[in-house]
Amino acid sequence: MTRRRIWGLLAAPGMAWLGLFFVVAFYAVISVGLGNVNSLYQPVPHWNPLTWNVGYLTEAIQSVIPGGQNWPVVVRTVIYIAAAIIGALLIGYPVAYYASRHAGRWRGLVVVLLILPFWISYIMRMFAWTNLLAPDGYGSKILSALSIDSLFSSLGLLDGTDWLGGQGITVIIALTYGYVPFFILPLFASLDRIDQRVIEAARDLGAPPPSSFWRVILPMSKPGILAGLVLVALPMAGDYYTQTLMSGSPSTSMIGNTINNYIQGGPDKVLGSAITILLSAVLLVFMLYYLRTLRRQQGAEAA
Amino acid sequence: MSAAAAEQGATAAAAERPRFSLGNPWSKPRWLTGITWVYILWSLLPVLLAIRVAFNEGRSRTSIDGWSLKWFFGDSNFSVFGDPTLQDALTHSLLLAGLAMLIATPLGIMLAIGLQRWRGRGSGPSNVVALLPLVTPELVFAVGLFLLFTTLLSTIGLGTTAQAIGHVTFSMSFVVVIVRGRLVTIGPDVEEAAADLGAPPLAVIWRILLPLLAPAIAASLLIVFALSIDDFVVSQYLASGAETTTVPMRIYAQARGAPLPSLNALATLMLLFTLLALVLAYGVFRFMTRGEKRGSAIEQIASIDSGGGR
Numbered sequence: 314m315t316r317r318r319i320w321g322l323l324a325a326p327g328m329a330w331l332g333l334f335f336v337v338a339f340y341a342v343i344s345v346g347l348g349n350v351n352s353l354y355q356p357v358p359h360w361n362p363l364t365w366n367v368g369y370l371t372e373a374i375q376s377v378i379p380g381g382q383n384w385p386v387v388v389r390t391v392i393y394i395a396a397a398i399i400g401a402l403l404i405g406y407p408v409a410y411y412a413s414r415h416a417g418r419w420r421g422l423v424v425v426l427l428i429l430p431f432w433i434s435y436i437m438r439m440f441a442w443t444n445l446l447a448p449d450g451y452g453s454k455i456l457s458a459l460s461i462d463s464l465f466s467s468l469g470l471l472d473g474t475d476w477l478g479g480q481g482i483t484v485i486i487a488l489t490y491g492y493v494p495f496f497i498l499p500l501f502a503s504l505d506r507i508d509q510r511v512i513e514a515a516r517d518l519g520a521p522p523p524s525s526f527w528r529v530i531l532p533m534s535k536p537g538i539l540a541g542l543v544l545v546a547l548p549m550a551g552d553y554y555t556q557t558l559m560s561g562s563p564s565t566s567m568i569g570n571t572i573n574n575y576i577q578g579g580p581d582k583v584l585g586s587a588i589t590i591l592l593s594a595v596l597l598v599f600m601l602y603y604l605r606t607l608r609r610q611q612g613a614e615a616a
Numbered sequence: 617m618s619a620a621a622a623e624q625g626a627t628a629a630a631a632e633r634p635r636f637s638l639g640n641p642w643s644k645p646r647w648l649t650g651i652t653w654v655y656i657l658w659s660l661l662p663v664l665l666a667i668r669v670a671f672n673e674g675r676s677r678t679s680i681d682g683w684s685l686k687w688f689f690g691d692s693n694f695s696v697f698g699d700p701t702l703q704d705a706l707t708h709s710l711l712l713a714g715l716a717m718l719i720a721t722p723l724g725i726m727l728a729i730g731l732q733r734w735r736g737r738g739s740g741p742s743n744v745v746a747l748l749p750l751v752t753p754e755l756v757f758a759v760g761l762f763l764l765f766t767t768l769l770s771t772i773g774l775g776t777t778a779q780a781i782g783h784v785t786f787s788m789s790f791v792v793v794i795v796r797g798r799l800v801t802i803g804p805d806v807e808e809a810a811a812d813l814g815a816p817p818l819a820v821i822w823r824i825l826l827p828l829l830a831p832a833i834a835a836s837l838l839i840v841f842a843l844s845i846d847d848f849v850v851s852q853y854l855a856s857g858a859e860t861t862t863v864p865m866r867i868y869a870q871a872r873g874a875p876l877p878s879l880n881a882l883a884t885l886m887l888l889f890t891l892l893a894l895v896l897a898y899g900v901f902r903f904m905t906r907g908e909k910r911g912s913a914i915e916q917i918a919s920i921d922s923g924g925g926r
Contacts, residue, residue, distance in 0.1 A: 319817045324730025324742060327723045327788060331745050334785040337768070338760030345763050358767050408655045411648040426656045432890050433663055434846035436864040437883045440871045441662035444669065444880075450678040451665065477872070494659065544751070551753025554848060558871055569755050576759055577853070589759050600751040604744065 339593075346370060346586035354580035373587035383571055383588070390568040393485050394549045398496075398542050400489035405496040405541070410530075412497075413504040427501070430494040439558045442487060446476040446559075479562025487559040488552065492545040499544060503537025504530075540606045543599045550596055568592060667887070670880035677877050687881040696881045704859065705866040706885060709845050712776070712862065716783035716844040721836050723784070724791025729825060731792065732799045749789040757786065758853035765854065775856040782850040787840040794839065798832035799825075831904035838897035842890045 344358035347365040351357050376383040416423045445452030456462050465471035470482045515525035553569035575585025673682025692698045765778045810824045848864040863886045
């Protein structure tokens with residue numbers, strides 16, 4: 314056995330596994346989405362690209378463009394994700410910045426506490442909020458005592474006083490809460506890599522703190538911000554459980570709910586697959602962008 | 617106090633005033649400290665409350681109500697160990713996590729070593745495929761596996777096997793990231809020295825690389841365990857019925873329904889297992905890499921997390 318070949322052989326079982334259960338699995342989505350149904354409305358996948366049937370994909374496209382049945386859901390998904398990542402940025406940036414540059418002797422503890430939510434099951438973290446926001450929960454009581462519910466109502470963000478009764482704002486806050494730890498950590502890593510001497514140089518050359526932030530630190534942390542935002546936006550695009558737990562109302566459903574309902578609920582598995590294909594096509598750009606920054610980072614660490 | 621001393625004090629204060637009247641602009645901004653600790657409280661307090669409620673005496677899931685362990689053991693019908701559906705969820709979650717650990721870790725280690733050294737045709741796309749599961753939305757991934765097991769691989773079908781396969785597939789990429797990170801730290805020197813001294817490739821892997829990789833292997837095992845036990849979407853899509861329900865699935869199904877603190881107790885036990893695995897992983901990693909130059913072991917574990925949102 315040559316020395317070169319052994320590395321390829323070592324990688325073979327893992328690649329075969331991923332080939333079957335990741336690549337072929339995704340190909341199954343394509344084959345079902347571009348396939349047909351039998352008389353029992355069960356999907357009949359068309360594995361051969363020459364026999365692909367674009368009927369359901371066309372139907373899926375028509376349903377997600379303006380005027381289509383799922384268009385409101387698409388708009389809502391985009392708004393929720395945009396609002397949630399803006400929330401993540403506003404909360405996450407100061408926290409990551411503090412942890413990386415100012416935490417001092419508390420740094421170890423702060424980092425551990427920032428990592429902790431990662432390892433608490435996402436479902437459990439949402440479940441904790443369903444207890445708090447129930448009408449007699451502590452969260453609802455505090456929000457009501459601080460008149461935050463009436464403030465939100467007067468702004469038109471909250472309908473009534475039941476936070477779990479189909480409120481868009483609850484879903485957005487829950488998404489922010491759920492995903493902000495995943496934004497903070499990569500951002501922390503990228504802020505941590507900024508050389509302290511660069512900031513000192515800005516200061517020695519007379520830049521006051523605001524301009525050294527806006528003109529030095531922020532531009533240098535831009536790749537970290539973008540990568541972090543992509544990293545949290547991707548799973549949000551496929552999220553259906555946050556919405557179900559925090560609202561459950563069709564008036565707040567996201568594209569993930571649409572896919573989930575088609576695939577798990579009804580007879581429209583083929584249409585669900587076709588929408589999954591569309592969603593993946595949109596997200597692929599972002600996924601490859603993130604992988605590129607990840608590999609560039611690994612390259613920098615190896616050098 | 618003499619007049620002279622007072623005057624001296626006044627001039628000292630005057631001299632310092634321009635510098636300190638507005639505070640030192642380069643000092644630690646207090647509001648950042650405030651935001652960070654408020655954020656930490658916000659992120660952890662709800663979960664701590666949910667855990668506290670698991671120890672309630674009463675039946676309320678929304679308020680603190682006495683102390684007892686009855687929702688864990690005591691109540692013969694509704695506690696975690698009294699209600700068979702809760703107990704089955706816990707055993708099933710542990711079973712899947714065990715299977716995922718034992719399969720994903722060796723596959724991931726071999727894949728990582730192979731990808732790190734392999735520079736031939738096909739290595740580029742393979743690298744992308746090995747990392748893609750980290751960023752694929754779990755729903756897309758789960759829909760794919762669901763369709764695979766209901767069409768092409770319908771002989772396997774949905775159920776425990778399919779769930780275990782799903783968990784292995786997404787956690788393997790994490791193993792690859794961890795092990796490759798360690799391979800970069802080790803560097804090629806020792807391995808090349810062994811090869812130059814005539815060790816055949818398999819001996820290099822078995823006697824040089826694997827012992828050096830031990831801390832990464834330990835970390836991988838336990839992190840796969842934690843990932844698998846926390847997983848919801850893949851488990852739900854590949855489940856075949858009541859006996860394949862995992863803990864997160866049980867919580868999801870009952871969070872808005874039947875309100876008893878035993879659900880909190882179940883969630884608490886699951887969290888306990890995850891955190892135990894992590895503390896072990898951290899401890900073993902630290903112990904095995906003692907004496908090595910490094911930043912902080914915490915941050916090494918942190919860097920593992922740059923994967924997806926699960």
